Amino acid sequence: MKLAATLCALVAALFLASLLTGWVAANPAAALRALVAGDGTPLSVVMQDIRLPRAILAVMVGASLGLAGAALQGYLRNPLAEPGLIGVSGAAALGAVIAIQTGLALVFPLALPLSALAGAVAAVLLILMLAGPRGGSITLILAGIAISALAGALTSLVLNLSPNPFAAADIVFWMMGSLADRSFQHVWLALPFMALGWALLLSTGRALDALTLGEDAARAMGVDPFRLRVTLVLGTASAVGAATAVAGAIGFVGLVVPHLLRPFVGARPSQLLWASALGGAAMVLAADIAVREVLPERDLKLGVVMALVGAPLFLHLIYRTRREMA
Amino acid sequence: MTLLSLNALTVRRGECPVVDAVSFSVSPGECVGLIGPNGAGKTTLLRAALGLLPHEGLSSLSALPARARAAQAAWMPQSREIAWPVEVETLIALGRIPHLPRGARLRQEDRAAVDAAIARMGLEGFRTRRATELSGGEQARVLIARALAQATPLLIADEPIAGLDPANQIATMQVFRALAEEGRAVIVSLHDLGLAARHCTRLLMMGAGQLVADGPPPEVLTPDNVARVFGVTAFWAETPQGPVFQPLEVTR
Numbered sequence: 001m002k003l004a005a006t007l008c009a010l011v012a013a014l015f016l017a018s019l020l021t022g023w024v025a026a027n028p029a030a031a032l033r034a035l036v037a038g039d040g041t042p043l044s045v046v047m048q049d050i051r052l053p054r055a056i057l058a059v060m061v062g063a064s065l066g067l068a069g070a071a072l073q074g075y076l077r078n079p080l081a082e083p084g085l086i087g088v089s090g091a092a093a094l095g096a097v098i099a100i101q102t103g104l105a106l107v108f109p110l111a112l113p114l115s116a117l118a119g120a121v122a123a124v125l126l127i128l129m130l131a132g133p134r135g136g137s138i139t140l141i142l143a144g145i146a147i148s149a150l151a152g153a154l155t156s157l158v159l160n161l162s163p164n165p166f167a168a169a170d171i172v173f174w175m176m177g178s179l180a181d182r183s184f185q186h187v188w189l190a191l192p193f194m195a196l197g198w199a200l201l202l203s204t205g206r207a208l209d210a211l212t213l214g215e216d217a218a219r220a221m222g223v224d225p226f227r228l229r230v231t232l233v234l235g236t237a238s239a240v241g242a243a244t245a246v247a248g249a250i251g252f253v254g255l256v257v258p259h260l261l262r263p264f265v266g267a268r269p270s271q272l273l274w275a276s277a278l279g280g281a282a283m284v285l286a287a288d289i290a291v292r293e294v295l296p297e298r299d300l301k302l303g304v305v306m307a308l309v310g311a312p313l314f315l316h317l318i319y320r321t322r323r324e325m326a
Numbered sequence: 327m328t329l330l331s332l333n334a335l336t337v338r339r340g341e342c343p344v345v346d347a348v349s350f351s352v353s354p355g356e357c358v359g360l361i362g363p364n365g366a367g368k369t370t371l372l373r374a375a376l377g378l379l380p381h382e383g384l385s386s387l388s389a390l391p392a393r394a395r396a397a398q399a400a401w402m403p404q405s406r407e408i409a410w411p412v413e414v415e416t417l418i419a420l421g422r423i424p425h426l427p428r429g430a431r432l433r434q435e436d437r438a439a440v441d442a443a444i445a446r447m448g449l450e451g452f453r454t455r456r457a458t459e460l461s462g463g464e465q466a467r468v469l470i471a472r473a474l475a476q477a478t479p480l481l482i483a484d485e486p487i488a489g490l491d492p493a494n495q496i497a498t499m500q501v502f503r504a505l506a507e508e509g510r511a512v513i514v515s516l517h518d519l520g521l522a523a524r525h526c527t528r529l530l531m532m533g534a535g536q537l538v539a540d541g542p543p544p545e546v547l548t549p550d551n552v553a554r555v556f557g558v559t560a561f562w563a564e565t566p567q568g569p570v571f572q573p574l575e576v577t578r
Contacts, residue, residue, distance in 0.1 A: 077409035210423050213472065214407030220376055221476070222396035222424045267410040267456075 003264050007278035011059065014285035018055040019047065021289050023296070053184045058288045059281040060187070061179070061247045064194050064239035066280020067273060069254020071201045074208035074269030075232050079259060079317065080141060083240040084251030087147030088123045092237075092244035093175050094151045094158075095119025100171060101158050113189055117241035123147050124233045177248035177303020179288050190242040197239025198277070200231050205270030212269065250303045252310020253280050259317055328353050329480040329511045330375060330399070334383035337367075337374045345371045346535040347383065352513060354479065357506035359522035359543075360515040362532035363556055368515040369404055369484050371532065376401055376482065387480075396424030400476035404484040406465050411458040414468050418443055421475030443474035446501050463490045470498060474505075481505060482513045487521065499525035519560070523547055523571035531555055543569065553577050 019035065020028050024046050035047035065083060072081040083089050099105040099115035130143035155175070162168040207228045210218035219225055243250070257279040258272055265271035284302070287309070291300045331351035337344050345367045352358055360368050374381040377388025377395060387399055400421065408417065421443070422436040432440075444450060447467045452460065457468055470486050481502070487495045495518065502512040503525050516522055522529055522543065529546040531539040533555035539546040544562075552560045558573045 077407075206423055206426075209420055212407075212409045212412060212417070213420060213469070214403060214405060214409070216373070216378055216403040216405075217401060217407070219378055219392075220396060220399070220401035220403075221420075222392045224392055262410075266416055267412045268416060269410065 003261075003275060004278070007275060007282065010282045011278055011285065014282055014289065015055050015059065018058060018285050018289055019051050021292050022046070022051055049183060050181070053182055053187050054179050054288070055285065056187050057179050057182050057190070057246060058285045060190060060194055061243040061250065062253060062281035062284030063277040064197060064243040064280070065250060065253035066257040066276035066278075066283070067198060067201050068236045068240050069280070070258040070269070070272045070276035071204055071208065071232060072236060072254070073258050074211065074272065075204070075228070077211060079262075079321070080255070082252065082255035083120075083236060084249065084253075085148075085255055085314070086123075086127050086141075086144030087151055088120050088127070088236060088240050089244050089249040089251060090148045090151035090155070091119040091123030092116040092241045093119070093249045094155045095241070096245050096248075097155050097158050097171055097175070100174070101162060101167070109189065113193055113242055113245035116245035117193065117237055119151070120237035120241035120244070121233065123151065124237050128229060128233065173299075173301070174248050175303075176301035177250040177306065178291075178299075178301045179247055179284075180291075180299065182246065186246045190246045193238045193242035193245075197235045197237075197242065200235030201239065202273055204228060204231055204235070205273050208269035208273075248301075248303055250284070250306050252306050252314065253283055255317070256310050256313050257283055259313070328386070330513070331386045332375055332384065335371065335374055335385055336382040337370050337379055338382070344535050345374060345381070348532075348537045349383075350530060350537065350540055351386075352480070352511050354509045354511050355506055355527075356511045357503050357525065357527045358511070358513045359526035359529045360513060360532065361517070361519060361522055361529055361546075362515075362538075366532040366555075367535040368532055372401075372482055372484055372513070372515060393424060396476070396478075398478055399480040399482055400473040400478040402469055402473040402481075402483040402486055404488075406462070406469055408457045408465060408469075411456040413453070414449060414455050414457050414460070415440065415444070415453045417457045417468060418449075418471045418475050421472045421477075424476060439477045440475050443471040446474055447471040448497065463494060466490055467494060467498070470501075474501075478510075480511050480513070484515050485517065486514060487516055487518065495521060496525075503527075519547065519552075519556075519573060520571045523562075523569050543571075547571055 020031055026043055031043065031047055034041060034044040038044055038048055068083045073079055095115040095118050096112055099112045104111040126147055127143050159168045159171060207223045210221045210223045215225060258276045261275045261279050262272060265275050287305050288302055291302050291305055294300060328351040333349050334347045335345060336347050348371055362368050373379045375385045375387055376399065387395055390398060419432060419440050422432060422439060447470055449467060449471055457465060466486060466489060473481055473483065487498050490498060499521050502514055505512055506527060526543060529543050530537060531546050531551060538555055539551050547562060552558060557576060557578045559575045559577055561572045561574055563570045
């Protein structure tokens, strides 16, 4: 429980720091007073309509990605599983891009998240089909590469066929992943899907624990493999799909966070679920603060920063896995 | 009362039956050894009996709903998977999952079952070790303890003693025998016919998917059966220290 308290405190502190980070300089006390007051002053508008939704979205997106990563790793019994790496985020992005490009997103506001969700569902199903129930690392990563490549190629095709270069540039920036200029509309759009995803994923804890002993032993302990798979697919797709729909593709959170936290929960998959949700929230909050602090005059993208931090960690993880296998 | 009854259990791979119309039942107090050469269908039979494989014929276990089945029989698969570096005690406590109410933590009785399993398998000194860092034999004992912690009337184990040292092989077979004497039942597949002869109350001999012989060890391990199914000759003697069985020469 010490870990839970620590992670909660960390998320709270970073949430506060995120609220106090941004273009408009104001002393913290005044800013927080303006946030609560909502008196229509410019500072109050900035706090309530720009910074608050941004911080809330960082928590939601981070929690979704961290949780989905931990659940996928537990299910596939593989520390290299991650929604971004195995193509789920890429496929969700493809779905979103199609919705933007076809103008569907303008006609019908739910088209963007639903389309991202559909992309994510397709990718998770393909991954589970290709990687097989035993989830060997190599088949999983290869399946992930193939699906990422396919999603990337189809996204490029959409851009390629885009009649308007400005729309294309918009999409490219959107895909880099960012939480800048999001509003409460985005929060309300994503929240129902994410909440559904969280509930589904958190319910898999005990089955994931049982899977530590392999699929056969888990089934003999009363775990229904079909139900677990469906829960996991829908949960991951709905959490990651919604995250991608509002924030673009943000990779490596689901890889790095469970990896860092695993030793602190005694490697138990069920405990890693909530820990990774909190850890993911903290990580995205921190990265989103860094994005605004490091190069405030350039619009540095969250997904870019995440990948810059995550990719070296991923390499380190592969190096360690290789050493353990040798 | 029987803990498991199979009636004409058949498993096909394509057209070819891998397990061919096997029938038997197991009662409390029995320590049943399932023997047979590689590829005889032992693992397939056990998995089908547990309802882990599609099959024809009847198995009283696979007919149960998943939760009731988990309360009736514990299963230790041959592949000794331990996916994450969890502590030994945590791993053994996974055996309590079928008994825990939704969302509950380990209760007093669960801890007692885990402690009893640890004591039985002599794992007291390993409690806080990481299961993935143990030797293969130690992992096998931890996984047996995990199955024991499930505290079911029936324990089914697929080659649990393969890879153990002689002392631990004997100790494990004695644990199984003790469980049977307490009124539970054990079905264990194994390749060491000497241990099977000494510690099991009953042997099931499989060859090419069929149940060739079923009965007390002296009636099953006859020279004829052993030659026909395993293709070896063997030495058998009743000694003051109990039965001794030793395969000798390959006959084919």
